[in-house]
Amino acid sequence: MIKNIYKPIEATIEDIITETANIKTFVLKPKEKFEFKAGQFIELTLPGMGEAPFTPSSDPNIKEKIDVTIMKAGRITTSLHSAGKNISVGIRGPYGKGYPLEKFQGKDILIVGGGVGLAPLRSLLLSLFAEIEKYNKIVLRYGARSPHDIIYKELIPKWAKLDRVNVMTTVDVGDDKWQGNVGLITTILKDLPVDLKKAVAIVCGPPVMMKFVSLKLLDVGFKHGDIYLSMEKNMSCGLGKCGHCRLGSFYICRDGPVFTYEQLKDTHDIWD
């Protein structure tokens, strides 16, 4: 029998965690074995609505459940936000290459997230924390629009207390209670506690944020090949067959979604 590569496996929404007014984390329990690496993505089907790509935000070492942190953007994500616990969804994948953890060993790892872009980075952070002795240090810089837009509010302070981990958060606009930095993410990329001779930077967020963060990182001295970017485009097959996700000479689903700046720097529509 020919295997249908587009057929999803069934998963149940076991729990839903409200992160912000427009971002929720869905805890999925797949009915069959499903494994992924940090940075790989899945296609999630909401029956009767269609499917959309998301990058799991949970620890890849935990095999029995998958978290996906989803921002309300349009048709499918709005329906998902209105869905209740215990409904069935479909998942297929994982797709893409994910983060090359072996290349990060012994290095100072700078992780820069913007908004819901911290979701795939949470999966990466949890993978790194699981074998923290392999890495020199982990520096997390996270930016959100306002204190209300910060996701993983309870986890971030816990991460900040870990050995070898340095965390700083900023918001574009503060409020009466906010005591942290106020300003765009680039304002907390100065005086980074990393040794540029052995540092890599991993960036995920909206295109405009990734553009200005990349320029800032180049400005402070990161090499083109040491900046890793998570790219997004509208997708369809997820399998390198339909061409929807073309970016220059690459298909994001097949060749990414993680690319180095070196790979993309000559692509003219990189930030569109």
Ligand SMILES: Cc1cc2nc3c(=O)[nH]c(=O)nc-3n(C[C@H](O)[C@H](O)[C@H](O)COP(=O)(O)OP(=O)(O)OC[C@H]3O[C@@H](n4cnc5c(N)ncnc54)[C@H](O)[C@@H]3O)c2cc1C
């Ligand atoms: C590899 C990958 C991983 C992703 N991971 C996450 C994640 O972890 N969490 C999360 O919240 N979102 C993630 N996204 C974005 C998510 O796929 C889109 O928000 C979702 O497809 C929108 O579907 P919709 O039906 O709700 O919106 P639609 O009704 O289809 O569209 C709403 C708006 O979003 C735009 N849009 C639609 N699909 C995409 C897309 N794939 N990328 C960018 N813009 C899009 C449309 O052009 C339109 O402006 C990821 C996208 C990719 C490609």
Ligand code: FES
């Ligand atoms: S989504 Fe079809 S080729 Fe990438």
